[in-house]
Amino acid sequence: MVPSGQLSPATRPDLPRPEIEILELGDLTPGTGPPRPFLLDADLLVLVTDGHGIAELDFRALPCRAGTLLRATPGQVLRSPTRLDAIVVRWRADALRGLDVDPAAVPQHHQLVGEDEDAVINEVSQLVVDHRRHRDDPAAHALLRHQLAVLLIRLALLPGAAQARRTPDDADPQRTELVTFHRFRREVEAGYPYTRRVEDYAARLGCSVRTLTRACLAVTGRSAKQVVDERVALQARRLLAATDEPVARVGRQLGFPEPTNFGRFFTREVGVSPGAFRAARDRPPSRIGRPRRPADPATPDGQA
Known part of the structure; x- marks a missing residue:
């Protein structure tokens, strides 16, 4: 014990x-x-x-x-x-x-x-x-x-x-896509508060938008743009649920100078408005929105 x-x-x-x-x-x-x-x-x-x-x-x-x-x-x-x-x-x-x-x-x-x-x-x-x-x-x-x-x-x-932990060997045809995806995710983690443009991440990585989209589709089944937007929406949910920052300020932190644009983006990604999502944070978990599945590769049994 x-x-x-x-x-x-x-x-x-x-x-x-x-x-x-x-x-x-x-x-x-x-x-x-x-x-x-x-x-x-x-x-x-x-x-x-x-x-x-x-x-x-x-x-x-x-x-x-x-x-x-x-x-x-x-x-x-x-x-x-x-x-x-x-x-x-x-x-x-x-x-x-x-x-x-x-x-x-x-x-x-x-x-x-x-x-x-x-x-x-x-x-x-x-x-x-x-x-x-x-x-x-x-x-x-x-x-x-x-x-x-x-x-x-x-x-x-x-x-x-x-x-x-097992990584594909050099003969694995998906190795290039997996490596590209993880490089992309690292760039998104650093840059999502500043840009949601896939073109900007492609330029930083020295590849094309098509290459990033192909890698994301191969690993997650979603486009590169969806991966970026899901990361921004996740951070918005975190800040709305765990802080008392005004909704407009949360939007500005994530690159939305206009509250209406942030509200439209959040509602599209999460399925409820920012205000409704925040109001649900003290309710049972089933009442706190239905966000999309995170843009992560499939994990084996026993993991989240």
Whole structure:
């Protein structure tokens, strides 16, 4: 069993955040009333220890019960509308500096079973115990960093994650499209607040719009323009759900000087107006819009 009880308290805003923290799920969204969507500013691992229901990650309802693992990254929106007991490991990016580990290889949503569940629970339990005993001792920082790295490596070796890590060999006819798609996604991630023109991304990558569209269709079944628009719409949903920024300001942040243009774009992509989407954030998950499926390649069983 994962140790429970006194975990580290929620971080005080007037103090620097530690490299690694151990929290409970309720620490992320303190207060009374229905849990609001929470915009993450650090990497998280969530291990559900009791209860069953759902957790929302970027507006996707993920089934959870004891042994469910969630991985979330900065910028995503998390909400747990049902009561779940869970251990949360939160860390800053520099906590893994110099260590040969890739958190992106950890599945976003995985149900642990059998020996994998036992091994992960043991790793988390030891990290919780050592964090509780040594978090204020600078000499123990290396111990906690390496324990986190070992945990992430173990999670990256889970069956579904191992399958997702496989990359096409040089003989695979889809290799070029996959590489182009991932390069395109990286450019979109950096540039979506400034441009939605596929021509701009093609120029940055030194290829044609046709090449980008062919790659996106091969990997996701959607055009390059749809991939860009879906990323902008995702960020709009995040900001509308997890902040109180005025709708017009959210639109300006995403490159829409005119609120009416933002409203039309959002309604087309999400299916409801920005105001209606924001009003639904305190309702059950089924009432918070029906966005398109994210522009990600298909993932194997056991992952989100």
